[in-house]
Amino acid sequence: MEINNRFLHACRREPVDATPVWFMRQAGRYMPEYRTIREKYSLLDICYHPELAAEVTMQPVRALGVDAAILFADILLPAIPLGVGLRFAKGEGPILEHPVRTMKNVEALNPVDAETDLGYVMEAIRILRGTMNGIPLIGFCGAPFTVASYLIEGGSSREFLKTKTMMYSDPQTWRALMEKLSSVLADYLVAQIRAGAQAVQIFDSWVGALSPQDYEKFVLPYSQKVLQAAEAEGVPVIHFGTNTTTLLPLMKRAGGDVIGLDWRIPLDDGWTLLGNDVAVQGNLDPITLFAPLPEIKTRVLDILRRANGRPGHIFNLGHGILQNTPVDNVKAVVDMVHEYSAVRAYVP
Numbered sequence: 421m422e423i424n425n426r427f428l429h430a431c432r433r434e435p436v437d438a439t440p441v442w443f444m445r446q447a448g449r450y451m452p453e454y455r456t457i458r459e460k461y462s463l464l465d466i467c468y469h470p471e472l473a474a475e476v477t478m479q480p481v482r483a484l485g486v487d488a489a490i491l492f493a494d495i496l497l498p499a500i501p502l503g504v505g506l507r508f509a510k511g512e513g514p515i516l517e518h519p520v521r522t523m524k525n526v527e528a529l530n531p532v533d534a535e536t537d538l539g540y541v542m543e544a545i546r547i548l549r550g551t552m553n554g555i556p557l558i559g560f561c562g563a564p565f566t567v568a569s570y571l572i573e574g575g576s577s578r579e580f581l582k583t584k585t586m587m588y589s590d591p592q593t594w595r596a597l598m599e600k601l602s603s604v605l606a607d608y609l610v611a612q613i614r615a616g617a618q619a620v621q622i623f624d625s626w627v628g629a630l631s632p633q634d635y636e637k638f639v640l641p642y643s644q645k646v647l648q649a650a651e652a653e654g655v656p657v658i659h660f661g662t663n664t665t666t667l668l669p670l671m672k673r674a675g676g677d678v679i680g681l682d683w684r685i686p687l688d689d690g691w692t693l694l695g696n697d698v699a700v701q702g703n704l705d706p707i708t709l710f711a712p713l714p715e716i717k718t719r720v721l722d723i724l725r726r727a728n729g730r731p732g733h734i735f736n737l738g739h740g741i742l743q744n745t746p747v748d749n750v751k752a753v754v755d756m757v758h759e760y761s762a763v764r765a766y767v768p
């Protein structure tokens with residue numbers, strides 16, 4: 421296979437022959453190949469078996485022709501060695517059996533050694549780097565706020581009531597938890613890079629629940645610690661969140677070579693807010709993929725037009741691919757992005 425460095429070049433704002441494209445959650449239930457494996461193995465079983473995780477990681481690369489692979493894992497895997505009891509319930513999403521709500525709970529969290537306690541993740545990375553020749557591999561972790569929200573709530577949440585109540589009412593416990601999580605997550609990301617991840621993304625999926633003032637005070641220093649640890653390893657770092665229009669300048673201050681944009685802000689406006697000295701990733705609404713092809717094309721061209729060939733754009737969705745997304749439409753977007761960006765067909 422030919423070496424494809426478009427994605428890594430774009431992360432560094434270097435010129436590319438065509439805009440690179442990959443999708444958050446590009447491996448998963450919308451793909452028949454994934455569902456076949458899931459008939460026999462649970463989500464965690466796939467993660468625990470590095471050869472299965474490697475296979476699932478490669479499924480979208482083969483089926484779609486994307487410019488990067490994202491390691492198949494989950495942002496909640498570090499919760500397992502921390503000792504909070506992670507399981508995935510059918511239809512309910514993740515459940516943490518022992519939520520973290522008091523200083524005693526924080527103190528009871530186990531120390532984590534990423535190399536051994538999450539060794540199966542590193543093994544999947546090593547397998548992939550030995551077999552995928554040419555396609556860059558993205559490692560990832562959750563950002564401290566988003567991971568903390570699962571630990572505190574005990575699962576998914578809409579309002580983040582317990583999380584924000586801890587932040588506002590018991591800042592000492594909040595800070596102790598964030599200190600602990602940011603060092604575990606920084607070590608985990610560094611271990612992934614040393615195992616062979618060529619870029620990393622931190623997912624702060626739910627950080628848009630916060631005001632800029634609270635983000636700056638209660639979250640930024642901890643995200644910064646994780647991002648700086650990864651940056652020191654010399655690979656590109658992508659900093660992603662959703663509902664972040666008012667947080668973008670602070671997210672940039674926290675760090676990252678690439679900042680994720682969701683669809684709630686036009687790509688060019690988001691890039692202007694961030695400034696020219698950073699790359700951007702995004703920002704197609706994932707539900708666009710359920711629309712007819714001509715509508716998809718209009719929206720893909722609109723994003724390319726807003727990026728206007730400026731070095732440093734990585735095409736992606738504004739958030740992860742949804743279940744039941746038609747695979748053919750995902751593949752069509754990959755082809756459109758490559759074809760139209762290469763010949764600047766988006767110029768009106």
Ligand code: CP3
Nearest residue numbers: 444445446447448463490491492493494495513623625740
């Ligand atoms: O992007 C990829 O293809 C790599 C794999 C990946 C998974 N989870 C596998 C997974 C990645 C990058 C994640 C990140 C993740 N996990 C996030 C941040 C990303 C985002 O969308 O904001 C979050 C919030 C989680 C936590 C999590 N894991 C939830 C809330 C759920 C349940 C959601 C659901 O649809 O039921 C999971 C389960 C999970 N992780 C699945 C996959 C493919 C669901 C599919 C399955 O059960 O097989």
